[in-house]
Amino acid sequence: MNYRLIALDVDGTLLNDDHELTDPTIETIQEVHDQGCHIVLCTGRAPASTLPILEQLGLEGTMITHNGAVTVHADERGQSLVNEFAFDMKDIEPMLAYARREGIHFDVCTAFNMYIERISEYEKQMYKKFLISPKLVTSVSELGVRIVKFTLFAQSEVLDRVQQDWEEQKLYGDLRMIRSGELFIDVMSPEANKGNALKALAATLEIEPQEIVAIGNYYNDLEMMAFAGLGIAVENSPNDVKEAADAVTLSNNDNGVHEAIRKYFF
CATH class of the missing domain: 3.30.1240.10 (Hypothetical Protein, Haloacid Dehalogenase-like Hydrolase; Chain: A; domain 2)
Incomplete structure (x- = not known):
């Protein structure tokens, strides 16, 4: 399967417990992005606290924030609102x-x-x-x-x-x-979740659900993991989140996102 989009939860998934991005994770994400894959951060954070993570990855693009309530686009001109559920x-x-x-x-x-x-x-x-x-x-x-x-x-x-x-x-x-x-x-809002926001974004990009990988660690990630063709939980997730996932990768402290991308993309 040729996956075209990776939806990444941030805290507890992409970042380790010290709220840091590791070098292997950054390098792997940049590599898969350079091959044409969309990287979308899907987080409970606000846009202002998500953008530094996107910049540290060396990327720009669309972020799903506030647990799906707000979608914004970020580039060299700044941040613009794409969608919100208020x-x-x-x-x-x-x-x-x-x-x-x-x-x-x-x-x-x-x-x-x-x-x-x-x-x-x-x-x-x-x-x-x-x-x-x-x-x-x-x-x-x-x-x-x-x-x-x-x-x-x-x-x-x-x-x-x-x-x-x-x-x-x-x-x-x-x-x-x-x-x-x-x-x-x-x-x-009852309409606001990461799955609905990811669905709307995928439609604008003309990407099918089976072309999406979603990686998360908590209950607020379940909808996006269910929508994606491949939903992956990191090892530090609660057991019922891991049971709902299609696959489980290493924990956020063991470069789980890096390991999952290496396994399913290379």
């Missing part, structure tokens, strides 16, 4: 009230900006690690903007309780709630 701030007011009451950190995102109401040193270090510079405001409810993602950041056991409470109370209404990482819960 919703009204009023749709998350019950969840905002819950997070404020329980003292759980949250942020809300438009396509290109992130807003927070408070921040401690713990959250500062998290944002620094992900190359994010959020804007501090008195109340996100007063911004008067449509948003693409609402995210909670807390310890795993706290988010376990939040998930249970919100599912029992249906606080997220018609929106979609996903666990995008052990320490993160995302709430987005």
Whole structure:
């Protein structure tokens, strides 16, 4: 099979646990790109914190960000919005009230900006690690903007309780709630996922699903892995993510993306 597009999750997949790209991974991605394969980063990150990864790979092109809620194109002229799935701030007011009451950190995102109401040193270090510079405001409810993602950041056991409470109370209404990482819960439009965004992008590029390889590590990667002709999970994925994949490669700390591309492309 001649694959024409590789969709890559970033954190926990493309990057190691130190949030670094390794030289073998960079070299292999550049080599397969030079042979004409499209490389698409598909991440929960915002465009601003995804672009440095794309630049470190020596590439430009389209990025699927905010877990599929926003697709942007990046080149020497800057970043331009290709597609977004947005919703009204009023749709998350019950969840905002819950997070404020329980003292759980949250942020809300438009396509290109992130807003927070408070921040401690713990959250500062998290944002620094992900190359994010959020804007501090008195109340996100007063911004008067449509948003693409609402995210909670807390310890795993706290988010376990939040998930249970919100599912029992249906606080997220018609929106979609996903666990995008052990320490993160995302709430987005029901249409927003990496699979739908990848499907739309592939259609514009006239690439069939069977010509796509998708590599990921977490539950927010399942839709894109299912859409692709070959869905690959890295070894550090939860067991049910690995079971849903067509194949499993080495972990993100063992150059799993590099190994998968060498195996299936060369």
